[in-house]
Amino acid sequence: MAEALPELIEIGLLLYPEVQQAAIHGLGDLILIADRLRAEDQPAGPALRLSHWQADAAGAVRRVFDSHPGRPGRPAALILPPSLAAPISPEAAAPLARWLTARHGDGAVLCSVCAGAFLLAETGLLDGRPATTHWNYHDHFASRFPAIRVDTARLLIDDGDLMTAGGVMSWTDLGLALIARLLGPALMVRTARFLLIDPPGREQRAYSLFVPRLDHGDxxxxxxxxxxxxxxxxxxxxxxxxxxxxxxxxxxxxxxxxxxxxxxxxxxxxxxxxxxxxxxxxxxxxxxxxxxxxxxxxxxxxxxxxxxxxxxxxxxxxxxxxxxxxxx
Missing domain, CATH: 1.10.10.60 (Homeodomain-like)
Structure with missing residues (x-):
């Protein structure tokens, strides 16, 4: 009799233009380490599935990496990692935003890190809701998306179906928060301890600098x-x-x-x-x-x-x- 395959909980990473590769690899490591620790503590429980998604030449978004290839399913969470380039333009974001909106309609939790919030905001799903991004992007984000309640004092905002994290390295906070949500706080703490990183709870305002506006023309x-x-x-x-x-x-x-x-x-x-x-x-x-x-x-x-x-x-x-x- 064939051994039953474990239930999978898929976390997908969207590889949009100029995405930071270090965050892609770091999030992948965090997810796979958490799953390894899960297998030790809860061998019969659901396993984590890691996937990468990217638009092809025709604009269709497809899986380009899968830790469990051939298995059916769809992401329970999708992460938009940071970018070290300028925030994505509305034109470049439009096809990805439509795909993200559809995945949100399928039940996926949409998550952003740092400048990834600009892509998430292009879906319109953040309108009227709180969100954070890197403190240095506060004014740009607020002027481009005036309907969003931007709060860059906070490093992580978990608003249920939408999660936003602030700084470039706050993918660690977001990744751990997702582990806590999907597999429980005990495994999240064990993962944080293994990686020697702080569990979620930090605030971005401790890291942000006061940069006075000097280009106002008055x-x-x-x-x-x-x-x-x-x-x-x-x-x-x-x-x-x-x-x-x-x-x-x-x-x-x-x-x-x-x-x-x-x-x-x-x-x-x-x-x-x-x-x-x-x-x-x-x-x-x-x-x-x-x-x-x-x-x-x-x-x-x-x-x-x-x-x-x-x-x-x-x-x-x-x-x-x-x-x-x-x-x-």
Whole structure:
């Protein structure tokens, strides 16, 4: 009597133009390792099937790699890996987006990593829903897809049938989240431990940098921005900022927010916290001293603001990102 074939749960990777090959190979390794560990713990349980999908010259998307060739089935999840090139154009995305929409209609969970979110967004399935991408793409993504609630502070957003991950290397978080969903959290943790990577739960805002908008074309606001950068945004008062811009206060507030996307107080906070992050990374100074030098006389208020902006306490931030240095 022939041995019964195991049930298969297929995870497919879409090889769209300029896709990052390192992520393709890394995700494949993660999936195959998870399945190997599954076979040790749950030999009678469903096995993971890894497939690669790619459009041919005629535009038809087909399997180009299959870990279990010849078996029928369709992907339970499809991953759009990151790209190191510019985000895919609407024209190049259109045929792939139609195919993805059909697979979503068949019940597949659609997942993106980093710039892969641009391809997923072209399906229209993310409209009105939360999504993340790389923090550096925030403005581009938000302007191209205004109906999507983009949140690049988060590294991973699991919205049921749609999952998005932020940074280039967040394929590890997405892959583990899929393993937890498909085969259970215990196997996910075992896979993470085997690969020496953190289980999902990190936040992208700890890694993102504050990059002020300087190309908005408002010369008066740009003048103020340059002054704030040069002075470290210390001891700033609204009347002084408005006077430096040569504007009435209400006009200054309106134009500043339009140009930078932030209120002046928020902008100054981000500048100060950026300076503090640099000191935490490169010096051994106490947190209290760094807070004072950043313009905060109350260390407790500084710690609270630092954690709100970065998602980490100053001590945890230094532990993760500090490169080691002697006292200033």
């Amino acid at each position: 010369a008066a606001i740009l003048k103020v921005q340059h002054w704030l950068q040069a002075t470290g945004a210390r001891e700033v008062r609204l009347p002084d900022l408005a006077a430096r811009a040569g504007l009435e206060e209400r006009t200054f507030l309106r134009r500043f927010r339009k140009a930078t996307g932030l209120r002046p107080v928020e902008y100054c906070q981000h500048l100060r916290i950026t300076r503090a992050r640099e000191r935490l990374e490169r010096s051994a100074d106490t947190v209290d001293r760094i807070a004072w030098e950043a313009g905060y006389e109350d260390p407790a208020s500084f710690r609270k603001l630092f954690q709100r902006i970065t998602g980490l306490t100053p001590a945890a931030y230094r532990e993760r990102f500090g490169v080691g240095a002697g006292p200033a």
